[in-house]
Amino acid sequence: MKRLFTSAVAVLMLSACTHDPINPGPDHSHSCHPDTVYFVNEVLPLFTANCASSGCHGDTNPADGLSLTTYDGIMDEVKAGNPNNSEVYEVLFETGNDQMPPPPAAPLDSLSKWKIYTWIAQGAQNNSCSDCDTASGSFSQTILPIIQSQCQSCHSSGNASGGVVLSDHAHVVAAVNNSGLVAAIHRMNNSPMPPAASLSDCELAQFDKWIADGMPNN
Numbered sequence: 617m618k619r620l621f622t623s624a625v626a627v628l629m630l631s632a633c634t635h636d637p638i639n640p641g642p643d644h645s646h647s648c649h650p651d652t653v654y655f656v657n658e659v660l661p662l663f664t665a666n667c668a669s670s671g672c673h674g675d676t677n678p679a680d681g682l683s684l685t686t687y688d689g690i691m692d693e694v695k696a697g698n699p700n701n702s703e704v705y706e707v708l709f710e711t712g713n714d715q716m717p718p719p720p721a722a723p724l725d726s727l728s729k730w731k732i733y734t735w736i737a738q739g740a741q742n743n744s745c746s747d748c749d750t751a752s753g754s755f756s757q758t759i760l761p762i763i764q765s766q767c768q769s770c771h772s773s774g775n776a777s778g779g780v781v782l783s784d785h786a787h788v789v790a791a792v793n794n795s796g797l798v799a800a801i802h803r804m805n806n807s808p809m810p811p812a813a814s815l816s817d818c819e820l821a822q823f824d825k826w827i828a829d830g831m832p833n834n
């Protein structure tokens with residue numbers, strides 16, 4: 617068990633924060649901590665994938681009246697801080713006809729069980745995390761590196777595509793104020809930028825935050 621625990625922690629540290637953009641949940645502001653299991657990121661998807669299929673514990677007419685697609689529904693069967701007395705954890709170890717998920721579905725793997733155990737032991741909160749840091753960004757550390765890698769090949773002073781130069785702070789501010797940069801990066805006009813593929817959600821959030829802060833030259 618100790619060994620399983622250790623390797624599970626190692627796997628979690630590698631995988632916990634590489635998910636796709638997460639659903640907004642309460643308490644969404646945390647950056648991902650490797651020792652914490654987050655309900656919205658990691659636990660709810662396990663229930664949705666393994667328990668909520670039709671005829672089981674989904675939204676419509678759930679078995680035993682137990683819907684496992686929402687935090688409140690799951691909490692009906694959870695004693696926060698006490699996984700061994702929580703029905704949703706205990707049933708994972710049943711065998712035969714009582715096995716959950718029921719045969720022919722495979723039992724949950726050890727890492728999934730460990731996540732549910734740890735989430736309950738940590739207080740079974742409705743928590744989530746995001747690795748996108750919009751708080752500590754600055755023009756020089758956050759915005760300029762994005763522009764250098766994603767924009768300057770086409771928007772330097774020697775190659776001003778569309779007449780737009782993005783070489784330094786003053787030019788970027790001018791492009792926001794006069795050239796529709798915000799609409800372009802959010803792909804809401806006829807010139808989505810960069811043309812080939814969108815900036816990531818995190819890069820867009822960092823841009824929006826910097827603009828909302830008044831485009832400081834910091």
Ligand code: HEC
Pocket residue numbers: 763766767768769770771777778779780791795796797798800801805806807808809810811815
């Ligand atoms: C592969 C080349 C290329 C890259 C990379 C690129 N652009 Fe452009 N950009 C263009 C071209 C070409 C135009 C002018 C034609 C057009 O509007 O589609 C343009 C136009 C623009 C405009 C003016 C839009 C308008 O409505 O007139 C803005 C603002 C802009 N780009 C911002 C950016 C930003 C910000 C990035 C990086 C996040 C970026 N571009 C990356 C080629 C590029």
